[in-house]
Amino acid sequence: MTAxxxxxxxxxxxxxxxxxxxxxxxxxxxxxxxxxxxFLTLLGPSGCGKSTVLRLVxxxxxxxxxxxxxxxxxxxxxxxxxxxxxxxxxxxxxxGNVALPLRLAGVERTEARERARQSLAPLGxxxxxxxxxxxxxxxxxxxxxxxxxxxxxxxxxxMDEPFAALDEITRQRLNDEVLALWQAAGLxxxxxxxxxxxAAYLSSRVVVMTPRPGRAFADIxxxxxxxxxxxxxxxxxxRARSAQLSAALHAAMAEGER
Amino acid sequence: MSPARRNxxxxxxxxxxxxxxxxxxxxxxLLVTLNQIPRYILPGPLDVAGALWSDxxxxxxxxxxxxxxxxxxxxxxxxxxxxxxxxxxxSRWIELALYPFAVILQVTPVVAVAPLLLIYTPSTxxxxxxxxxxVAFFPILANLVxxxxxxxxxxxDLFELCGASRWQTLFALRLPAALPFFMAGxxxxxxxxxxxxxxxxxxxxTAGAGSGLAFRLLEAQYRLNMPRLFAALVxxxxxxxxxxxxTSLISHLALRRWHDSALARPR
Numbered sequence: 001m002t003a004x005x006x007x008x009x010x011x012x013x014x015x016x017x018x019x020x021x022x023x024x025x026x027x028x029x030x031x032x033x034x035x036x037x038x039f040l041t042l043l044g045p046s047g048c049g050k051s052t053v054l055r056l057v058x059x060x061x062x063x064x065x066x067x068x069x070x071x072x073x074x075x076x077x078x079x080x081x082x083x084x085x086x087x088x089x090x091x092x093x094x095x096g097n098v099a100l101p102l103r104l105a106g107v108e109r110t111e112a113r114e115r116a117r118q119s120l121a122p123l124g125x126x127x128x129x130x131x132x133x134x135x136x137x138x139x140x141x142x143x144x145x146x147x148x149x150x151x152x153x154x155x156x157x158x159m160d161e162p163f164a165a166l167d168e169i170t171r172q173r174l175n176d177e178v179l180a181l182w183q184a185a186g187l188x189x190x191x192x193x194x195x196x197x198x199a200a201y202l203s204s205r206v207v208v209m210t211p212r213p214g215r216a217f218a219d220i221x222x223x224x225x226x227x228x229x230x231x232x233x234x235x236x237x238x239r240a241r242s243a244q245l246s247a248a249l250h251a252a253m254a255e256g257e258r
Numbered sequence: 259m260s261p262a263r264r265n266x267x268x269x270x271x272x273x274x275x276x277x278x279x280x281x282x283x284x285x286x287x288l289l290v291t292l293n294q295i296p297r298y299i300l301p302g303p304l305d306v307a308g309a310l311w312s313d314x315x316x317x318x319x320x321x322x323x324x325x326x327x328x329x330x331x332x333x334x335x336x337x338x339x340x341x342x343x344x345x346x347x348x349s350r351w352i353e354l355a356l357y358p359f360a361v362i363l364q365v366t367p368v369v370a371v372a373p374l375l376l377i378y379t380p381s382t383x384x385x386x387x388x389x390x391x392x393v394a395f396f397p398i399l400a401n402l403v404x405x406x407x408x409x410x411x412x413x414x415d416l417f418e419l420c421g422a423s424r425w426q427t428l429f430a431l432r433l434p435a436a437l438p439f440f441m442a443g444x445x446x447x448x449x450x451x452x453x454x455x456x457x458x459x460x461x462x463x464t465a466g467a468g469s470g471l472a473f474r475l476l477e478a479q480y481r482l483n484m485p486r487l488f489a490a491l492v493x494x495x496x497x498x499x500x501x502x503x504x505t506s507l508i509s510h511l512a513l514r515r516w517h518d519s520a521l522a523r524p525r
Contacts, residue, residue: 057413058366058415059419060415060418060420077420077421079414081416081419083412083415083416084412085412087410087412087413087416089413089430089431089434090517091434091437091514091515091516091517093369100416100420100430102421103420103430104417104420104421104422104426104430105420132515132516133516134516134518158388
């Protein structure tokens, strides 16, 4: 399927290579473009440089070679980042954690708290505003991290294997919540996972990466129904998409071993 | 657990140590009276209590001096360690440049420095203060530096992503993250400040109005006034206990809401 005519990409990586000071070549000739409104998933085995791509896009790292186009101007709050762990401040309440990006951007305290409160509601965190992170389950912590990433109303949401450590049921519920947020807020999402099924469920497009050094191996657009639920997980189209992604992933692994 | 049972447990956890302490004092008393040990060798608890009462006009001012030196040293150590720790983690260059001095000062026994300090400082009190400061300073500094450095990398990424300034990162992330480490340093430093204040006064051997408990202790020994020596010792011990209780309480209050060390493990 060809992508429809679309505006200029929001994010673009052009022949990007990244070598770390310890000599590890994480990426070699990685290309990627992400257009407004997409839910793009980077799918690949562990250690293939998926997280490095996110860090480059976020501006937390610079490429050794090649060019990275990021949302411009790069202001704080343009990009929301959800890390592999929830990475919350243990000494702040849920509300304090969610308000943090606003406070760091200089938003006055009461206003920051008010806006943080609004960002708690869609994730069902209202009742936990005054709880401390250690009182929360893994899934709730991750919800707080998502609320925090969205509190500045970013255009782009980066998610680095956010649900890898969660149990299956929590993971599926959070998948649904992220989908709902993406659809409601007109977000652009760049999602990293090594789970074929997660990629098949969430994405409007999947880029499959080869093992280290990582590069884009296949670019697969998925024509998804807007409503996805439990029944969809058991449907034939979902099975077919999973099979297609799984085949592409195996081909990418084989390509990497050659 | 029911409230009644919890109360009973609290009561037991207070009563058992108190009863042990009482038994110990009783045993001490019996040992001294039954064996008719003379006072100048080992005074009984009643003799010590008597000395505490009758020598209070001598002991109390001395206690004040020692406590003053200890707390002033601890306060200076906290401020100094905070400033230096923040400086040290700002740049690798500063750390490299200052590190040798920190190590040299730390490994040199304070008793060996005391005579020098006595020569170079305007008064004995200042020398004692400096000694206690030097000893209390390093555990606090070392813990703080460790704490400021061991911040979760994900959180540092988050702050960078949010465009946080160096100061915001320091105050909203590094310092709070270092708080448990600081508290550990404070508990160590608080105990050491008292020890150093006493040891330095032994080394200085001052006499007269401005002298602290350590000097009174030595003086009592020269005069074979064992009850007073024991009374001075009891006061020093109590001071140490109070310092320990205070630093533990501060640590508990600061960390109780979020840090694992201050929370009971759920069972």
